[in-house]
Amino acid sequence: MNPSFAIVLFTTLAGSAQGLSVALAFAALAGVAPAPGVLLLALGVAQALLLVALASAFAHLGRPERAWRAAAMWRTSWMSREVIVLPAFMAAVAGWALAVWCQAPAGAQALLAAGVLALAALLWLCTGMIYACLRMVREWAHPLTVLNYALMGLCSGAVLAGALAAAAGEGAFARRLQPWALALTLLAWAGRALALRRNAALVPRSTPQSATGLRGVRVVQLSRGFTGGSHNTREFFHGASPWAVRQVKPLFLMLAFKLPALLLALPWIGVWDSTWIWGLAVLLQTLGLLAERWFFFAHVRHPQNLYYQAVA
Structure with missing residues (x-):
């Protein structure tokens, strides 16, 4: 399929914002949250990422002024449910930040943190199910799709939380996050590798013969049958060569998982509150997750491309 950069950016940034909010919420509920000033800074970063993600999603719409209609099918559409849950999650993050700024009672802040946790989980479910419910795209139609959305968001959010804490001088909080960030990065790596292994073993149910109705032993399409492009040729194929996709x-495995895990695990580093270590891990992981999102969309074998293989 042809990945829209707006959707690649939306899923990557929103996932990191969710993971950052979840890391802060768990820390707050466990009684090990950073200082209020640092907590406010981190929640502000999460909200900024969500706003950028939301803006990129609007950019993907053909008629942004009709965006409200996207929520109309909430009974049957996971995308509509995502459209509803995302603003609710943003409101919960903003409400928690306001409670911290106003020095609200600890019980009220804990309740808001728990709400952030619940809405983050629900948002991951909605986003993942948009793709996992598409049975015709077998690479996506599996519970690993939802799981990997959550794991990659959690690991990138934990690494981002550590980087913010280190930059703000909260070395103790960064050191507490280090084993969790490392474990989540390894789990996300394992989950994505498992999905890649499963997808590589899939045997296509359709063939060029079944797609075209031609029963020859060898069917090769030499022409697409028309001179202009169409929705099929624009939206269902990315235009990159098979070699480029393989690279x-x-x-993304190296940038998103292996190198960040190495930075967080090497014993000779010895200083887990080092700003540059965390910052480098965030940079590499963000670039890797953007590449992973592109690959997630581009690598699927949509059945319609069997008919348009002269283009695809």
């Missing part, structure tokens, strides 16, 4: 997989 993206080792690249």
